[in-house]
Amino acid sequence: MNDTPIQVRDFRKVYGNFVAVDGISFEARRGEIFGLLGPNGAGKTSTLETLEGLRASDGGALRVMGVDPTRDARKLRDLIGVQLQTSGLPENMTPGEAMRFFCAYHGAAPRPDLLERLGLAEKMSTQYYMLSTGQKRRLALALAVAHNPPVVFLDEPTAGLDVATRIELHDMMRELKAAGTTIILATHDMAEAEKMADRVAILLRGKIAASGTPRELTAAGSGFTKVSVRTEGQSLAGPVTFPGVAQQAVMDDYAVYFTTDVGPTVSAILAHIQAQGDALVDLRVERPSLEERFLEITAVGAAR
């Protein structure tokens, strides 16, 4: 049993004079969804493709289930499943054939049940080029996990998918995680990363600019928590100050407060409403999102 299936230490990747990845280190634990985030050209793809054995490392140490992906590419094959961003299947191959084809090379039994679950049962004999984008993505995911690999790499797994399919894929990712599969999730969708990832690393210009749980990352930022309050009366109409509030505004019948200290702010607002003999209609608290934190980090990085 390997508790840290992914180990990356001081990894470097260089293309000519361009340093794509500059000495990054991170680990992904067993049964963890690890998000790899970053703008285009940050080094995500280089990192992923080196872990997948598609590129050679130019420095540092990488291990996937204890295997060096650069040197032991053959051993790596049955240990990983990869959902590539681009299709990677011949145009004339049908989903049924693809399942039999790849499972045979992994020495595993085909999993038509996966195709059924992902809504591809009726497309079993349809050639790849006739599938929709969503169907291609679902097929790619089914093929990536069909041989039960302990590590799965997902590159933009839900890009271009409808809501129902996205929910189905997220459910499947949770099931894989519960079964102990480690998932490396590369995505531009910050809401998805925040919702699905246990920990994330934000790559910027080949270095890790921030890492931790989505909650830790958002808490470490300078973003304010937004508290929106609607009352029956006018108790919040005047200029009232509350603890921790840095800015306030009125938006669509709501008094909106931007605070750095949400607990005391909300308590003080509620006490004020009660003291004024007013009644609360609605109260909403919105934490700063990972997306806002991501933009903050990338903006700081770009300014340097």
Next chain:
Amino acid sequence: MKAFANHFTFEFRTGLRNRNLLLMNYLFPLGFYIMMGVMMGQINPLFVKAMIPAMIIFAILSATILGLPSPIVEAREAGIFRSYKINGVPALSILSIPTLTAAFHAIIVAAVITATAPSLFDAPTPVNWAAFILLCLLSAFTCAGLGALIGVVSANSRVTILWSQLIYLPSMMLSGMMVPTSMLPKALNKVGLLLPPTYALHAFQGLGQGQASGVNPWAAVAILLAGGVLAFGMAIYLFSWDSQNTTRRGHPALALLAMVPYVVGAVLF
């Protein structure tokens, strides 16, 4: 073995499903065979004498030199080989299975030509069936090796067409398929000896048809075999999984080594 069988079945089906491949594997060679049988039988009676081997070699060239290289280039450019690599499909299978299936399609067409040409066009049947069948297989192997090599070293589909035509067009004119090599000027005869179909035709005539052959048929067999082994070996050696991430083990110009047996043949004969 199961993986090989699955891969072979898929590639064989692709040869029928893909319109371009269906054209190159079946429609073009069979259509050309009918057309040549009707036309050339009346214009040039000598053509009928060599019709079966000539049309078989044409079918092999069509499936292997015209049909095989482009899918290899397109699959590499589309990232299909990357996906294969991740899933443990070996380079040997990636090259050998399409090569085998292309040869297999050509052999099916060869069987149709051999079965119908005597009754349709009065073409002489082979006198040595064992040699004839082995030569069909050898010619298919050699040309398929060359087709795979073109696919491996071509940077893109346009270059593939260029290389394919560089072998295909002179083969049509100078190998003896259309016009007997004895009727060609000596210089063009030498150029013809740089092409695999020339040796295939000499071997077919000498060993399969029991006819006079301009080149020692056994030497032709040896040159074909050496050319096929070298072409396929160089294709495996120079194979790259994708056009961006991997570096080739050797310069694409090394592919020219596959021509060495034919150059030796041109010097000797």
